[in-house]
Amino acid sequence: KGKGALVKALLNALPFTLTGAQQRVFVQIREDIARPSPMLRLVQGDVGSGKTVVAALAGMLAVEAGKQVALAAPTELLAEQHLANLRAWLEPLGVRVAWLAGKVIGKARATVLAQVASGEAQVVVGTHALMQDAVVFHDLGLAIVDEQHRFGVHQRLALRDKGAGTDCVPHQLVMTATPIPRTLAMAAYADLDVSAIDELPPGRTPVQTVALSAERRPELVERIRTACAEGRQAYWVCTLIDDSDEVVAQAAQTTFEALSASLPDARVALVHGRMKAADKQSTMRRFKEGEVDLLVATTVIEVGVDVPNASLMIIENAERLGLAQLHQLRGRVGRGATASTC
Numbered sequence: 001k002g003k004g005a006l007v008k009a010l011l012n013a014l015p016f017t018l019t020g021a022q023q024r025v026f027v028q029i030r031e032d033i034a035r036p037s038p039m040l041r042l043v044q045g046d047v048g049s050g051k052t053v054v055a056a057l058a059g060m061l062a063v064e065a066g067k068q069v070a071l072a073a074p075t076e077l078l079a080e081q082h083l084a085n086l087r088a089w090l091e092p093l094g095v096r097v098a099w100l101a102g103k104v105i106g107k108a109r110a111t112v113l114a115q116v117a118s119g120e121a122q123v124v125v126g127t128h129a130l131m132q133d134a135v136v137f138h139d140l141g142l143a144i145v146d147e148q149h150r151f152g153v154h155q156r157l158a159l160r161d162k163g164a165g166t167d168c169v170p171h172q173l174v175m176t177a178t179p180i181p182r183t184l185a186m187a188a189y190a191d192l193d194v195s196a197i198d199e200l201p202p203g204r205t206p207v208q209t210v211a212l213s214a215e216r217r218p219e220l221v222e223r224i225r226t227a228c229a230e231g232r233q234a235y236w237v238c239t240l241i242d243d244s245d246e247v248v249a250q251a252a253q254t255t256f257e258a259l260s261a262s263l264p265d266a267r268v269a270l271v272h273g274r275m276k277a278a279d280k281q282s283t284m285r286r287f288k289e290g291e292v293d294l295l296v297a298t299t300v301i302e303v304g305v306d307v308p309n310a311s312l313m314i315i316e317n318a319e320r321l322g323l324a325q326l327h328q329l330r331g332r333v334g335r336g337a338t339a340s341t342c
Contacts, residue, residue, distance in 0.1 A: 006060040009093050014053065016201065022050050025195040029058045029173065032193070033142070039171040042148070044179055045197030047331020048204065048306075051175045052082060054197065055144045056089055058173055059123055063095055067141020067170075068116070069123045072130050072159055074150035076101050076277060077284060077305060082146065083125045090123060100126035100135065103277050131158040139163070140170045148174035148183065149324060177331060178324035207334040208341045211318070220314055221262055227312050228266040228293035232338065234312035236296045237329055239320045255316065256296040267291065272298040299325060301332060308336030315342065 011018070018026070025043055032039035045051045059069040071086070073079035079101060087097050098112050098121035115121040119138030124130065128151075140163035145156055156174070163170035176183075186192040212220065224234050236259065238252040256270040269292040271283045280300070286292045288307050295301070295310075299321070313333045318326060333340040 004061070004064070006064045006093060006095070007057055010057060010060055010089060013089065013092060018053070019050065019197075019199050019201055021045070021197045021199040022054050025197055026054050026057050028193075028195050029054070030061060033058065033061050033171055038169040039173070039193070040191055041173055041193045041195060042179065042183060043173060043175045043195050043197060045175070045177060046200065047177045047328060048335050049177075049197040049200055051146070051197060052085060053089075055146070055173060055175060056086060058171075059142060059144065060090075060093075060095075062142040062171070063122045065141060067139050068119060068121070068137050069142045069144065070130055070137070070140060070159060070162065070170075071123065071125045071144045071146065072151070073125070073127060073146045075300065076103070076127055077280065077300065078147065079125055079127050080281065081306060086123060086125060095122050096120060097123045097125060100124055100129050102127060102129050104129070128155060130162075131155050135162065137162045142171045142173065145172070145174045146176075147328075148176040149178055149180045178327050180324075203337045205334060205337070205339045207330055208339065209330065210341060221259070224259075224294060224312065224314075225263055225266065228263070231309075232312065233287065233290070233292070233307060233310040234294050235301065235310060235314070235332060236294060237301070237313065237315045238296065238298055239317050240298070252296055252298050259294060259296060263294065266293040268294045268296060270296045271300060273300045299329065301329070305332055306335055307332070309338075311336065311338040311340040313340075313342045 029041060032041055043051050043054060055071065062069050071082055073082055083097065083099050090097055098115055100112050104112060112121065113134060116124055117136045117138055143159045143162070145151055145159065160170060160172055183192065227234055236255060238255050240251040252270060252272050256268060260268045269283050269287065271280055283292070284305065287295045290309060310333055313330065315321070315326065315329055330342045333342055
C-alpha cells in the first residue's frame with residue numbers, strides 16, 4: 001500500500017501520455033495488487049502497443065509498498081532494451097534498477113546477487129538467469145514476465161517461487177502479443193485474468209503485408225536502395241545463419257555478402273545468435289542510432305527490438321516460420337510515423 005506518489009512521478013516524467021487502453025489496463029492491475037490474494041494477470045497487447053510502460057507503472061506500486069520487482073525477458077537484446085528504458089524512467093525517481101543475465105559473471109554477479117538479497121536492488125531486470133537457484137530476493141512483490149510465450153511453465157513458476165521465503169506469493173504479470181494455446185485455455189478455465197491493450201499509440205500506421213515470389217528479388221533490392229537513399233532503414237530476415245545442404249533456404253551470411261555487393265552505397269550490417277553478445281549489441285546500437293541502413297538478421301530480432309525509423313522488412317522463406325514468429329517479426333516495423341511494409 002502506498003499513496004501512489006511514484007506512479008504520479010513516473011507519469012509526469014514520461015515524454016508521452018498513456019493511451020486510453022493503457023490507462024484502463026493499469027487501473028485493473030492496480031485493483032488486483034490492492035487485494036490480499038496474489039494477482040495472476042496476462043496483458044495481451046499487440047506488438048508496439050506499450051506493454052512495458054504499464055509494467056513499469058505496476059512495478060512502482062510494488063516498490064512504493066517496499067517490495068522488489070523482477071522483470072524477465074527471453075533474450076538479452078530485449079532484456080537490455082528494458083533495462084535502458086527502466087533506468088531512464090526510474091533512476092531519476094530514485095529507484096535502483098539492477099541487471100542480471102548469463103553474461104554477468106564473477107565479481108559483478110556477486111555484487112548484484114548481494115544487492116538483490118539485501119533488497120537494495122528494487123527492480124531487477126534480466127533473462128532466464130533470474131530464475132536460477134543462486135538468485136535470492138529479499139522480498140519479491142511482483143514478478144513480470146515479458147514475451148511470456150517464450151518461457152516454459154516451470155521457468156515462470158521458478159520465478160514466482162522466489163517470493164516464497166517470505167510466506168507470500170508475489171503478484172504475477174505476464175505480457176505477450178501472441179499468447180500460446182495453454183495460456184488461452186488458462187484464461188478460459190483457470191485463474192488467469194486477461195487485460196487487453198487494444199489501441200496503438202497515436203501516429204502509428206498499420207503495416208502493409210505483401211507476399212512476393214523469389215523471382216522478384218531484384219525489385220526488392222531496388223526498393224531497399226530507394227528507401228535507404230531517402231534515409232529510412234530496413235530489416236532483411238533470414239531463417240538460417242549459414243548455408244546448409246539439407247535445407248533449401250537463403251542464409252543470413254550469404255545474403256549479407258550478396259546485399260553488401262549489390263548495395264554499395266548502403267551501410268549493411270549482420271546480426272545473428274552465434275555472434276558474441278558485445279558484437280550483437282554494438283550492431284543493434286548502430287542500427288538504432290541510424291548508422292546502419294540495412295540490417296540482415298536471423299530471428300534473434302523477433303522480440304522487442306524498437307527502431308522507429310525502420311519501415312521496411314523483408315522476411316526470406318517465411319514459410320519456415322510460425323505464425324506467432326511472423327507476427328512478432330512484423331511488429332519490428334510500423335513503430336514510427338512512416339507507413340511501413342513487411
